Amino acid sequence: MTGFDLITDHLPVLTVVIPLMAGFLTPMIGWIDRRLCWYWVMLTMFAVLLMTSSNLYTVITSGTIHYHLGGWTPPIGIEYVIDLLNGFVCLIIAFIGLMVGIYSIESIKKELPNKIIPFYSIFLLLITGLMGMTITGDIFNFYVFLEISSLTAYALIAMGDRGDGVVASFNYLIMGTVAASFILLGIGYLYAVTGSLNIADMQGLLPGIYDSRVVLAALAFFMVGFSIKVGLFPLHAWLPDAYTHAPSAASALIAGLMTKVGAYAMIRFMFSVFTPAFVIDITRMAEILTWAAALAIIVGSVLAIAQSDIKRMLAYSSISQIGYILLGVGLVNVIGMQGGLLHILNHSLMKCALFLVAGAIFYRTGIRNLHQFQGLGKKMPVTTTVFLIAGLSMIGVPGTVGFTSKWYLALGSIEAGQWIFVIVILISSLLNIVYFWRVFDNIWFGHPHEVEHIKRDEAPLSMLIPMVILALLCIFFGLFAYYPLHYVLEPLSNALLGIGVLP
Amino acid sequence: MSTIIEIISAEFNYWIYVTLMMIGFYAMIAKKNLVKKVIGANIFQTAIFLFYISLAEVEGGTAPILLHGHDGADVAHGAVNEVIYVNPLPHVLILTAIVVAVSTTAVALALIIKIYQEYGSLEEDVILAYRRQLQPEFSEHARQKQEEEQ
Numbered sequence: 233m234t235g236f237d238l239i240t241d242h243l244p245v246l247t248v249v250i251p252l253m254a255g256f257l258t259p260m261i262g263w264i265d266r267r268l269c270w271y272w273v274m275l276t277m278f279a280v281l282l283m284t285s286s287n288l289y290t291v292i293t294s295g296t297i298h299y300h301l302g303g304w305t306p307p308i309g310i311e312y313v314i315d316l317l318n319g320f321v322c323l324i325i326a327f328i329g330l331m332v333g334i335y336s337i338e339s340i341k342k343e344l345p346n347k348i349i350p351f352y353s354i355f356l357l358l359i360t361g362l363m364g365m366t367i368t369g370d371i372f373n374f375y376v377f378l379e380i381s382s383l384t385a386y387a388l389i390a391m392g393d394r395g396d397g398v399v400a401s402f403n404y405l406i407m408g409t410v411a412a413s414f415i416l417l418g419i420g421y422l423y424a425v426t427g428s429l430n431i432a433d434m435q436g437l438l439p440g441i442y443d444s445r446v447v448l449a450a451l452a453f454f455m456v457g458f459s460i461k462v463g464l465f466p467l468h469a470w471l472p473d474a475y476t477h478a479p480s481a482a483s484a485l486i487a488g489l490m491t492k493v494g495a496y497a498m499i500r501f502m503f504s505v506f507t508p509a510f511v512i513d514i515t516r517m518a519e520i521l522t523w524a525a526a527l528a529i530i531v532g533s534v535l536a537i538a539q540s541d542i543k544r545m546l547a548y549s550s551i552s553q554i555g556y557i558l559l560g561v562g563l564v565n566v567i568g569m570q571g572g573l574l575h576i577l578n579h580s581l582m583k584c585a586l587f588l589v590a591g592a593i594f595y596r597t598g599i600r601n602l603h604q605f606q607g608l609g610k611k612m613p614v615t616t617t618v619f620l621i622a623g624l625s626m627i628g629v630p631g632t633v634g635f636t637s638k639w640y641l642a643l644g645s646i647e648a649g650q651w652i653f654v655i656v657i658l659i660s661s662l663l664n665i666v667y668f669w670r671v672f673d674n675i676w677f678g679h680p681h682e683v684e685h686i687k688r689d690e691a692p693l694s695m696l697i698p699m700v701i702l703a704l705l706c707i708f709f710g711l712f713a714y715y716p717l718h719y720v721l722e723p724l725s726n727a728l729l730g731i732g733v734l735p
Numbered sequence: 736m737s738t739i740i741e742i743i744s745a746e747f748n749y750w751i752y753v754t755l756m757m758i759g760f761y762a763m764i765a766k767k768n769l770v771k772k773v774i775g776a777n778i779f780q781t782a783i784f785l786f787y788i789s790l791a792e793v794e795g796g797t798a799p800i801l802l803h804g805h806d807g808a809d810v811a812h813g814a815v816n817e818v819i820y821v822n823p824l825p826h827v828l829i830l831t832a833i834v835v836a837v838s839t840t841a842v843a844l845a846l847i848i849k850i851y852q853e854y855g856s857l858e859e860d861v862i863l864a865y866r867r868q869l870q871p872e873f874s875e876h877a878r879q880k881q882e883e884e885q
Contacts, residue, residue, distance in 0.1 A: 372828055379835045386842055390849065398849040399862060405843050406763055409776045416832060417783050423825070424790050 243290075244299040244312045247283045247322060248364045251276055255356030262349035269352040270337045276356060277333045280363070281326040288319040292719055298369075306369070307430035313369035316724040320573075320716075321366045321496045324580050328488045329359045331584065331698035336481035338692045339591055343479045347391055351479075358384040358485065362493045371419050371505065372429045374497070378415065378461075382408045385490060388482040389474050400473035407470040411460035418453035421446050422505070431504055442510055451515060454501050462494035464558065465528035468551050475547035480591025483543060487550055488584035492576050495557045499573075502561070503728040512564050522562035526656045528555035533663035537670075542590045542602045545667060546583065549626065552660060553579045559653060560641050568644020569725035570717060575637040577716060578625070578709065582634060585622040585702035589615055592691040592699065605674040611689050614696055616675050618703040623668040625706045628661050632710040748789035755782035767859045769850065773843045780836040787825040787832075796821035 239246060254276040262269045290297060291314055299312040314322070333355070340351055361381025368374050386408070390401035423429060425446050426437040441447055456467075463471035471491075475483050502511045502518070511517040532552025539545040557579065560572020592615045593608065594600055609616045625632035638657055645653035690696065709716065743750050755778060762775025799820040847857065854862045 372831075376831060376835065379839070383838055383842055386846070390846055395853040396866070398846050398853065399866070402769065402843065402846045402850060405839070405846065406772055406776065409780070409839055410760070410763065412835075413779055413783055417786070420783065420787050420790065420825075423828075 242299070243283050243287055244297055244314055244367060245301065247280055247287065247326075248312075248360060248367060250283075251280055251356045251363065252360040255353050255360060258353040258356060259349055262352070266348050269349055270333075273333050273336075273352045273356060274330075277326065277330040277359070280359065281323075281330050284319070284322040284326040287314050288316075288323050288720075290314075291316055291319040307428045307433040310373050311369040311430060311432075312367050313432065314367060315727075316720050317499065317573075317728070318366040318496065320720050320724070321493065321576065322363060324492065324577055325359065325362050325366065325489055328580050328584050329355075329485065331702060332481055332485045332488070332588070335484070335588055335591070335695050335698045337694050339481045339595055339695065340479070342595055343481075344391055351388070351391065351482075354384045354387050355482075355485070358388065362489055365493055366496055369431050370429050371422070371431060371434070375412070375416055375419055378497075379412055381490070381493070382412060385474075385486055388486065389478040392478040392482065393476075396473070396477040400470075400477045404470040404474045407460055407467075411457040414453045414457035414460075418450040418457065421450035421453065425450075431500070434505055435507060438505070439507060439510070442514055448515065451506060451511075451517060454505075455498070455517060455521075458494055458498040458501070459524070462491045462498065462554050462558070463551055464524055464554060465531050465551060466524075468528075468532075471551060472544050472547040475550065475587075476541060476544040480587070480594055484584050484587035484591060487546070487587050488580045491550065491554050492557075492580050495554065495561075495576060498558070499561055499728070508564065508728070508730045518562045518564045520562075522559055522650070522653065525555040525557075525559035525562055526653055528552060529559065529656055529660045530663075533660045533667070537663065537667045539667075540603060541600050542593070542605075542671065543587070543600060545602065545671075546586050546590060549664070549667070550579075550583055552664075553583065553626070555660075556637065556641060556657075559656075560637075560644060563641075563644045563648045563650070563653075564729060565644055565647050566722070566725045566729060567640055567647055569728060570721045571637045571640030571644050573721050573724065574633075574640060574713065574716060578633040578637050578706075581702050581705050581709070582622045582625045585618055585699055585706065586626070588695070588699045588702070589619040589622070592695050595695065596689060596691055602671050602674055605671065608674075609676040611687070612691060613688070615691050615699065618699045619675070620672065621703040621706055623672065625710065627664045627668055630710075631707065633706050633713070634710075636710060636713040748792075749786070752782045752786040752789070755785065769847050769857045769859065773840060773847070776843070777836065777840060780832070780839075784829045784832060784836075787829045791822040791825040793819055793821045795819050799823040 254272065258269055258272060261272045287297065297312075297314040299314075300306065301310040301312065304310070336351075336355070340348055344351055358381055361377050361379075361384055364377030365374055365381060368377060382405075386401045386405050389404060390398050392400070419429070422434060422438075425441055425444060426434050428434050428437060438447060460467045460470075475487050478486060512519075529552045532548050532550070532555060536545050536548035536552070539548060553575070557572045557575045560568045560570070560575060563569070563572075590600070593605070593612065596612060597608075599605065621632065625634040628634040628638040638661065642654050642657050645651070645657070759775045759777070759779030759782060763772050763779065764775075766772055766775060796819045799822075850862065851857055854865050856862060856865075
C-alpha cells in the first residue's frame with residue numbers, strides 16, 4: 233500500500249482540511265522567512281487543485297461521492313457529498329485560487345508590503361470557507377463555512393485602500409450579518425419541521441409538508457439571505473464599494489468566487505433542499521427570480537456605464553452578470569439551466585481576468601480612472617490584449633465563452649416562451665458594448681501626440697502568466713464549450729430539474 | 736381581545752424572539768452610530784439563538800445527560816426511556832453560532848477602531864461627508880462642487 237492509497241478515500245474532506253491547516257501554518261512559515269509564504273500558498277493551492285480535479289473525475293466516471301465525517305452515518309453525522317454540481321464549482325474555486333495566488337506575489341509586495349503574512353493566511357482561510365460551503369451536505373455545517381468565508385472576505389477587503397477599505401468592509405459586514413442571520417433562521421425553521429440537518433434527508437422529508445407556512449417562511453429567508461450574498465440588484469449595496477476598495481488580488485479572488493459560490497448555494501437550496509416542484513409550481517419562486525434577475529441585468533449594466541473607476545465599473549458589471557446566472561436558473565428548463573451553470577464558469581474566468589488586468593494597470597501606473605488610460609495599449613500590450621479578450625467575452629462576441637452562455641440563455645428563454653428575456657439579454661449586450669468600448673477606446677485610440685513618447689513597460693511575468701492563461705481559457709471554452717456542457721452541465725441540469733438522475 | 740392574548744401567550748417565546756429580532760434589525764438599519772449598528776446586529780443574532788433554544792424545550796424535560804455512566808444499570812434495563820430529555824442538538828448548534836457571532840463582533844469592532852483612526856468619528860453621516868470631500872471621483876456631488884469652484 234502506497235501513501236497515496238491511504239488518502240484517496242479521504243480526498244473530499246482533505247480539500248477542506250488542507251487549506252485550513254495550511255492557513256493556520258502560514259504565520260509560522262512566514263516567521264521563518266516571509267518570502268516562503270508565497271511558495272507555501274502555491275504548494276497548497278496546487279495540491280487542492282489536484283484533489284478537486286481528482287474528485288470531479290471520480291464523480292464523472294463513477295458517480296456521486298459520499299463521505300461520512302468521523303464514520304458517523306447521516307442523517308446523524310455530517311456528510312460531505314460531491315456530485316457534479318459542487319465538483320464543478322470546487323474545481324473553479326481551486327483554479328481561480330491558484331491563478332490569483334500566482335498573481336499575488338508582486339501585487340501584494342507593492343500594495344501591502346507589511347501585511348504579506350496575514351494576507352496569505354486569510355487567503356487560504358477564504359478558500360477553506362468557499363470549499364466547505366460547496367462540498368458540505370449538511371446545512372448547519374454550510375452556515376459555519378459561510379461565516380468563515382464571509383469573515384475572511386471582510387478582513388481581505390479591510391486591507392485595501394486606506395480609509396475606504398474599512399468603511400466598505402464594515403458595510404459588507406452589516407449586510408453580510410443580516411444575510412447569514414436570515415440563512416441561520418431558515419435553517420432553524422427547516423430543522424423545527426423536519427428534525428434533520430442533512431440535505432439529502434431533508435429533501436425526502438419536506439415534500440409531505442410543503443403546505444406548511446414554516447417551510448414557506450424558510451424558503452423566503454433563504455432567498456433573501458442568498459440574494460444579499462450574491463448581490464442581486466435591490467440588495468447589491470455592499471458590492472461596488474467592497475470590490476473597488478479591496479487590494480487588487482483580493483478583488484479578483486472575491487469577484488471571481490464569492491458571488492459564484494453564493495449562486496451555487498442558491499441553486500443547491502432551491503433544487504436539492506427543496507424540490508423543483510416546490511420552487512416552480514407551489515411557490516413560483518423561480519418565476520420571481522427570473523424577473524429579479526432581468527432587472528439586475530439591465531440596472532447593473534446601466535450603472536456600470538456611469539462609472540469612471542475601472543474597478544467600480546467591473547463591480548457593477550458583476551451585478552448584471554449575476555443576473556445572467558440566476559436568470560438561467562430561474563428559467564427552469566434544461567437549456568436555460570445549462571446556460572446559467574456555464575455562466576458560473578465563464579463569469580469566474582472573465583471577471584477574474586478583468587480584475588487582474590485592472591490590478592496590473594494599477595501596479596504599473598497607479599491609475600484606476602479609465603479616462604486616463606490613453607496610450608496603455610502601447611505601454612502594456614499583453615495586459616491590454618487580455619483585457620480586450622475578456623471584455624469581448626463579457627459582451628458576448630462569438631468565439632468567446634460569453635457568447636456560449638448567452639446563446640444558451642437566449643435559447644432557454646425562447647423555450648420557456650419568455651421572449652422578453654431575449655430582449656433583455658440583447659439590450660444588456662448592447663449596454664456592455666457601451667461601457668467596454670469606452671475603455672477600449674481610451675486604451676488603443678488615445679491622442680497620438682501623447683502616445684508617441686510612451687515606452688513599453690509591461691507588468692511582471694508572474695502577473696502576466698495567470699492573466700494570459702485565463703484569457704486563453706476564455707477562447708478555449710468559447711470554441712470547445714462541448715466539454716463542460718457534455719460531461720458536466722447537461723446531466724447536471726437534467727438531475728437538478730428532476731428529469732434524470734445523476735450517474 | 737381575549738383570543739389575541741391567548742394566541743400570544745400560547746407561543747410567547749416566538750413573539751419575544753420576533754420582537755427582539757425586529758428591534759435589532761431596526762437598530763442596524765436606522766442608527767447612524769456604527770457601534771449602535773453592531774449592538775443591533777448582536778440583538779438580532781441573540782434573538783435567533785433564543786428561537787433555537789426555545790425550539791429545543793420539551794415540557795418537563797431534563798438536561799440530556801446520561802446518568803450513572805455508560806455501563807450504568809439504569810441504562811442497560813431501558814430505564815432511559817422513562818426520562819424525558821430536552822433536545823440537545825439546538826444547544827450544540829447555538830454554541831457554534833455564538834462563536835461565529837463573537838468573531839463577527841470582534842471583526843466589526845476592529846474595523847470600527849480603524850474607521851475612528853481614519854475619520855475621527857463614528858457617525859455615519861460625518862464619515863460620508865468626509866469621504867465625499869476627499870475623493871471627488873467617487874461622488875458626483877463633490878465633482879460638481881469642484882467644477883463650480885474652478
